[in-house]
Amino acid sequence: xxxxxxxxxxxxxxxxxxxxxxxxxxxxxxxxxxxxxxxxxxxxxxxxxxxxxxxxxxxxxxxxxxxxxxxxxxxxxxxxxxxxxxxxxxxxxxxxxxxxxxxxxxxxxxxxxxxxxxxxxxxxxxxxxxxxxxxxxxxxxxxxxxxxxxxxxxxxxxxxxxxxxxxxxxxxxxxxxxxxxxxxxxxxxxxxxxxxxxxxxxxxxxxxxxxxxxxxxxxxxxxxxxxxxxxxxxx
Amino acid sequence: xxxxxxxxxxxxxxxxxxxxxxxxxxxxxxxxxxxxxxxxxxxxxxxxxxxxxxxxxxxxxxxxxxxxxxxxxxxxxxxxxxxxxxxxxxxxxxxxxxxxxxxxxxxxxxxxxxxxxxxxxxxxxxxxxxxxxxxxxxxxxxxxxxxxxxxxxxxxxxxxxxxxxxxxxxxxxxxxxxxxxxxxxxxxxxxxxxxxxxxxxxxxxxxxxxxxxxxxxxxxxxxxxxxxxxxxxxxxxxxxxxxxxxxxxxxxxxxxxxxxxxxxxxxxxxxxxxxxxxxxxxxxxxxxxxxxxxxxxxxxxxxxxxxxxxxxxxxxxxxxxxxxxxxxxxxxxxxxxxxxxxxxxxxxxxxxxxxxxxxxxxxxxxxxxxxxxxxxxxxxxxxxxxxxxxxxxxxxxxxxxxxxxxxxxxxxxxxxxxxxxxxxxxxxxxxxxxxxxxxxxxxxxxxxxxxxxxxxxxxxx
Numbered sequence: 028x029x030x031x032x033x034x035x036x037x038x039x040x041x042x043x044x045x046x047x048x049x050x051x052x053x054x055x056x057x058x059x060x061x062x063x064x065x066x067x068x069x070x071x072x073x074x075x076x077x078x079x080x081x082x083x084x085x086x087x088x089x090x091x092x093x094x095x096x097x098x099x100x101x102x103x104x105x106x107x108x109x110x111x112x113x114x115x116x117x118x119x120x121x122x123x124x125x126x127x128x129x130x131x132x133x134x135x136x137x138x139x140x141x142x143x144x145x146x147x148x149x150x151x152x153x154x155x156x157x158x159x160x161x162x163x164x165x166x167x168x169x170x171x172x173x174x175x176x177x178x179x180x181x182x183x184x185x186x187x188x189x190x191x192x193x194x195x196x197x198x199x200x201x202x203x204x205x206x207x208x209x210x211x212x213x214x215x216x217x218x219x220x221x222x223x224x225x226x227x228x229x230x231x232x233x234x235x236x237x238x239x240x241x242x243x244x245x246x247x248x249x250x251x252x253x254x255x256x257x258x259x260x261x262x
Numbered sequence: 263x264x265x266x267x268x269x270x271x272x273x274x275x276x277x278x279x280x281x282x283x284x285x286x287x288x289x290x291x292x293x294x295x296x297x298x299x300x301x302x303x304x305x306x307x308x309x310x311x312x313x314x315x316x317x318x319x320x321x322x323x324x325x326x327x328x329x330x331x332x333x334x335x336x337x338x339x340x341x342x343x344x345x346x347x348x349x350x351x352x353x354x355x356x357x358x359x360x361x362x363x364x365x366x367x368x369x370x371x372x373x374x375x376x377x378x379x380x381x382x383x384x385x386x387x388x389x390x391x392x393x394x395x396x397x398x399x400x401x402x403x404x405x406x407x408x409x410x411x412x413x414x415x416x417x418x419x420x421x422x423x424x425x426x427x428x429x430x431x432x433x434x435x436x437x438x439x440x441x442x443x444x445x446x447x448x449x450x451x452x453x454x455x456x457x458x459x460x461x462x463x464x465x466x467x468x469x470x471x472x473x474x475x476x477x478x479x480x481x482x483x484x485x486x487x488x489x490x491x492x493x494x495x496x497x498x499x500x501x502x503x504x505x506x507x508x509x510x511x512x513x514x515x516x517x518x519x520x521x522x523x524x525x526x527x528x529x530x531x532x533x534x535x536x537x538x539x540x541x542x543x544x545x546x547x548x549x550x551x552x553x554x555x556x557x558x559x560x561x562x563x564x565x566x567x568x569x570x571x572x573x574x575x576x577x578x579x580x581x582x583x584x585x586x587x588x589x590x591x592x593x594x595x596x597x598x599x600x601x602x603x604x605x606x607x608x609x610x611x612x613x614x615x616x617x618x619x620x621x622x623x624x625x626x627x628x629x630x631x632x633x634x635x636x637x638x639x640x641x642x643x644x645x646x647x648x649x650x651x652x653x654x655x656x657x658x659x660x661x662x663x664x665x666x667x668x669x670x671x672x673x674x675x676x677x678x679x680x681x682x683x684x685x686x687x688x689x690x691x692x693x694x695x696x697x698x699x700x701x702x703x704x705x706x707x708x709x710x711x712x713x714x715x716x717x718x719x720x721x722x723x
Contacts (some may be wrong), residue, residue, distance in 0.1 A: 081624065105624070105632070138264075147710045
């Protein structure tokens, strides 16, 4: 059994009177690539936000990389997100006024307590991350000049900047055509093969097919949690 | 987020929203500029009024006026004010905070003067308004060619029938007593010089008196006649006689309108022409305090002694300036308030526009405090730039006003070269105020930005 990266124990979440998640318990181990599937409004994105510490109002316990998110201060939680967790969003969320290189190096600017000298290394590290996703030649371009697939590659490079232990991806191929989406899936596979833990929210079968484990969520509960072959009926 | 990273993010944000930034900074510049302009004007006017025209570290005290103290009766030797005696002067000297007490006494009989041919081409004639001034009041000032003191006290005089008989340089022959005497030293006030420059010189086509020319006037002599007036009045006693007077300097301790001579001369003359009682006391006393804050206590003590304040013009001028400053300052603050409201409005809009971006920053590791600091940094930059532009604008405008006044406004007494004083404290204060005002305007929007739910911000449409 591998090292525990994410652990949810009886996690519930409600928005006003609406119960979004009900007693969700889930464990993700290091090196896993999990696809969280479900219909729109089933609570899968909410679950991802909770795991990323972006939403702090919940019941139950969430541990990420051994740290109880509920016990962390805002600063400590921000540092955890900055250094150990990478986010990839469906809408890419690149900042239009910054170049590709500056977007990728943004986590360096937000790092807590880092020495000024380390800020000087940020461009080199950003280039390294861009090189990893095959976007080095676009380093000086503005995001508005990029295609959807290129934007998502840049967003992945940004997520990789601090060499995180966990990537949280929310519908990473949702805004991409099938060919470009496949390229992103292949990139995730490569990253996972290198040992990175990936936790993806998707409603696309082809994305979940790339995962090793598929967790289905229905009406705020985990309906099933199976290896991909079982979940997709390959076996 | 360290300081350098913070500066970089703030810089990037200002760079991309240049127009908003410039418009907001201009609003602040107008408000702070108006404030700096009025404060600079107030400081300049205060400097002239309270530094040169009035002296806030001095208070002139006089005995209460009697009901018979009217000019006509006074001139005729009747009525007139009671006098301050030496005992009261000694008590004033003993008050805490008092630096110097200078008794004064007016000429209490008619007198006249003429002279000036050597300077003005022909003699001028005028009633003599004179006052005796304690030489101790001007002890730290330099006079020439003679000191400001009683030059006749304790000396014997050569006999003479005309000036050539007087062998001591500077002496003349007082023909009525056939004695060689030194001219009576006289000082005039800077106010009188300013009055001459601002009104008399211009209207009579005469040259203005600057410091250099004033120094050349030293030693200028003229004739005074005691006990007689061009208006036909005569002293109640004594025989009119002429004496020579010599200008030895300009002092802001001198009587504003008229001439000041050493006190002992006037005391002797008053006793001779207005009776022994007139020569026994003083018509007023000037009290100088070490710290202007002590004036109030000195005035209170003087009132207990039965003395009154002779001239509260300085107090009134100071109050008027303060009120004007307050009024104009309030107007500036109103402008600034509008600018700050605009800042708040702009930052609320910025927060709304950047809602998703704030969510991204939070996801990438920015804390709530980082988000707040970024927005407040932008506000501080607007304040700094707006404040700087405002102060610079106020300074340039002040130079324009000074130039316009110098060119188009006729001279008047105490007309300064500049009506403005922009001290370092004023500049730093205005800049600081601009920054604080902008921070105040951005505080609530920054707080609301910091409190944004990152998950909700990321999913915002």
